[in-house]
Each structure stands twice: as C-alpha cells, then as structure tokens.
Amino acid sequence: MIERSPGRDPETSEADLSAAARTPTDEAALAARLERLGGTLEARRAAEEAENAKARPAGFAQATKIASEFVAGVIVGGGLGWVIDRALGTTPWALIVFVLLGFAAGVLNVLRAEGVVAGAGTRLREAGKNSGSASGRSDEGPGPTA
C-alpha cells in the first residue's frame, strides 16, 4: 500500500495543478496526507485481519485439524514401512525410510491444510509458478552428487 502511494502521487498533484498553482508546501501537505491515508488503511487492514482470525473455527478444531494431518502422515509412513519389512524381511530399513517419508508427508499435509502449498490438483494449474520454485530446489539436488 505504501509502495503504491508514490505512484498515485503525481496523478493527484497534477489534478491539483489544474485547480491551483503547485507549491512545495502543497506537495509536502499532500505527501503527508497520503502517508496518513496509507497508515489508516494499513491499520484498518490489520484490524480486519485480527477480526478474521478471531472468527476462525474454534481453536480446538484448528488444533485437531493440524495435529491429525501431521500424525496421519507419520502413522501411514510407519505402517507402510512395517508392512514392507514384514513382507521382504528387511527389518528395520524400510521402517526407518518410510517413517522419514511419513514425516515429510505429514508436513506436506499440514502445509496443504493451511493453504500454504497448493493441493495436488490445483498445483497443476499454476505449474509455471511451481516449476520455478521446484527448479530452485533441483539446484540443490544434483549439487552433492556432482
């Protein structure tokens, strides 16, 4: 909001110019007014956000949501690892690997539930944006191997 206010500044001052002669004091007064307006808008936005945060579903519901998302990932990862170990007799390696993967999946679940990371379906629509961040990660990937 503060970024945008200097962009608007010349526009409004030009409008002022057509009405009356422009003086440095006018300019300063206008800048001050814009500054004040920006501050008020910022304060109002913050207040609205606080109001929204308060209106969110009961805190306990939020807590169980995030906790269940995370724990479910770890449990499924551990369960898969255990089953694979039983089937292939590779105790304890699959369990170790899959619990770690389960932690990753749990974190992914939580981020998705909070809307920080787009879901599997929606992500494809903004593939361009995502491939940018993914290629940033891939720079780290080959690093140690190369």
Next chain:
Amino acid sequence: MAADKVDPIHQFQITKILPIQVGHWDVSFTNSSLFMAVVVILATGFLVMASSSRAMVPSRWQVVAEMAYSFVADTLRDAAGKAGMQFFPLVFSLFMFVLVANLIGLVPYFFTVTSHIIVTFSLAILVIGIVIGFGIWKHGFHFFNLFVPKGVPAALIPLVTLIEIISFLSRPISLSVRLFANMLAGHITLKVFAGFVVTLSAAGAVGTVGSILPLAMAVALTALEFLVAFLQAYVFTVLTCMYLNDAIHPGH
C-alpha cells in the same frame, strides 16, 4: 450412576444388547448399533416428514430440510463442480448421518456413535474407497497422475511420488481422527466439568457456592459442543467433496 462421575470414559463403553455369534465373528447388536439405527431412522424420518407436504410456501420443517439440502449441494458444487453432483446422494447421506449422530450424542445418557474411531474410520474408508474406485474406473491408469506432480525435476520424481502416495493414504486417517477426536474430547471435557459440580456440591456450603463456576463452564461447553457438532459434520462433508474432486478431475 454415582460411580460414573469419576470416570469420564465410561460413557463410551460398548455394551452388548443382543449377543449374536456368526462363526468366529461377534456381530452382536450393541448400544452403538442401536444408536446408529436411531440416527438413520431419525434422519430419514425427519427428511421424509419434512418434504412430504411439498408445499410451495414451505413449513418450518420443510425450510430446515431444504436448507440442509441446498447447503450440501452448494458445498459439493463449489468443491467438485457440476460433475460432482452425481455423488450428491452419498455426500448428503454422510452429512446427515454425521450431523444427527453428533447432535444426538449431546443428549444426556445417549451414546455418541461418532466418538468411536472405528465408526469414523469406516466412513472415511468408504469415501476414499469410492474416490480410488471411481478414479480408476473413470480415468484408468491416468488416475495415478495424481501422485506425480508436474514441474518436478526427474531426479526428484520417485521421492516426491512416494511422499504424495503416503500423503494420499493418510487422508482417511486424518479425516476420521479429526471427527472422532473432537467428539471424544468434547464429551470428556463436558463430563469432567459436570463431575466437578457433583463432587464440589457434596463438600458442604462452600463447595456448593464454588460449584457455580464449573456449572457455568458446563453450560458454556454445551453451547460450544453444539457448534462443534455442526462444524465437524461440515468439515467431514467439505473434505469428502475435495477428495471426490480429485477422483473426478485428477489434475488435467
């Protein structure tokens, strides 16, 4: 019931009403089965009764039934689009079952069906089973593209796909745990605070005055529990719709 007040878990105990044994399996009719039957009868009876008149100017009951209908229909259409409406009977049945089960559980001495994880887990497995079955039937092998996100470098695809599969498989667990944990915790809290009232008021005049606080708390918690009952039924429905959306449009 005097012994119950120190044991807030007692209310979740399963008791056999009609013991039935089929081969090795115990398929007794329990108090949980009884209340599931009550929930189904109540929900069906209410909807049939409310919609029987089909009045142009609806009665109060009809308004409630229509609100429930359009609420679920809007939720489903928002999450899964027009193609999702073929699942409306399933989603609406799930919503009504969970909602009525949650609300009935708030009546004192009634059993809360949704406070048992096996019940909520069965519902969640039903949903995920339909998602997988419908997805494969409709899209064939394409359905598994859901697990392979686009725009990921080839070297990372095996790792990311594994994580996505675990994340997908964890959905029924998080779906069921959320509903079950909310109902269980709510009922235990309510029971504990109500238990305080009884124990304190048995401890003489000072205790009786002091018991006003937990009593007020129990009243407030009851109101909160009504909110949670609606909220969790809604959350279950919304997540069901979102998962169905994955089955209908697996990222294409």
